[in-house]
Amino acid sequence: MRGPDSLGRGWWRRNVWGLLAVVPAFVAMGYASIYNDLDRWERGEPKPVAAAADGWVDFGGVRLRLVEIAPATDLKRFNREPFTVPQGIVAWRAVFEIQASGPEVPFCSVELEDAAGNVYDDRPDELSRADADRATCAPDDSPVPAASGRHQAAAYFVTAAGAEPVAVRVTFGSVDLARYARLSR
Amino acid sequence: MSRLRRLGAVLLVVAVLAAGHAIGASLPDRNGQLRPFPVTGDFGTDVTAREFTARAVAVRCAAELKIGEAILSTQGVWVVVRLRLTARREVTSIQYAAIRDAEGRVYEVTDRFEQPLVAGGRRLQPGIRVEGEIALEVPATATGTLTLLLAATFVDHRMDSMTEIPLPIGDAGAALRDPAATEVLAPRLVTS
Secondary structure, eight states: OOOTTTTTHHHHHHHHHHHHHHHHHHHHHHHHHHHHHHHHHHHHHHEEOOOOOOSSETTTTEEEEEEEEEEEOOOOBSSSSSSOTTTTTTEEEEEEEESSSSSOOOOOEEEEEEEEEEEEEEEEGTTTTTOOOOOOOOGGGGGSSOBBBBBEEEEEEETTOOOOEEEEEETTTTSSSSSEEEEEE | OOHHHHHHHHHHOOOOOHHHHHHHHSSOOHHTOOOOEEEETTTTSSSEEEEEEEEEEEEEEEEEETTTTTEEEEEEEEEEEEEEEEOOOOOOOOOOOEEEOOOOOOOOOOOOSOOOOSSSOBBBBBOOOOEEEEEEEEEOOOOSEEEEEEOOOSOOOTSSEEEEEEEOOGGGGGGGOOOOOOEEEOOOEEEO
């Protein structure tokens, strides 16, 4: 360390700005090192789009509204014989209405959310022997005939007995992977 | 004095560089730093990883497996583990299963027949328990504690959890003295 300069300033005073710059430099270095992981983590957590007061959700160029989430007690096998799930497990059917602004509706994937925050897949392996197709949101797959530009989609789930479904999540992967429509009961 | 100060500065820089190199060389490599988080639990108990809970219910060794009509022999010994698996909050699947021996050698689950329970094929729904058996081949000379490894990741296990369950196998090679082929239980729901 040299002594005072011509202005009489010691080492600390001569280097005060450099020392202060070290702090934000370290912060920037730390942020840069975790940015990729942070960004990936944030993108991995899609955000919900909630319904308006009338119960409809505007999302992905279509409008969606929950019709029901109810136990699916009338499931059939592909040979039309009754299909029952094992004791301790409940099968659920979620039906929602779709109003498209154009002729095409993006392919959707649907999940079920329970009161504890657990999330279940549409058409699980437990229903592989049941005649319960995966929801696509396409008008051709509507369980009821389309009318007035509206059609429906039905999705099937299983939960452990005691689970309380509270909402379905509809994602249009080709439109928006960062958000989903949350259709709550 | 000025020359001494300059020499001192050079030596200081060299010392800092040498210290930095020594620290860098002594640290684990990138994959080592990001290695999976081990979650260790006892055989027969629930072991909870980030996405799933696993319990090794039973284990046995065999010289041959009976898969349908086919008999699968091995140059080593088959280790058949009965597992009970449950997803925690979201749907997941077990995509990696292996046995690690006392020497640190890792033997992955066999792909000689379909094993959907641990090959990603079986989607586990939260709270719904699925039980089934898996089979792995280890050398008959494998010694020491064999540890079952399970993960929800397929290839890249970094920065995720991996269960480690020691298997109570005394002598894996003893199974070779019993020629009876054993069947592997397919996945089924457990409701009790």
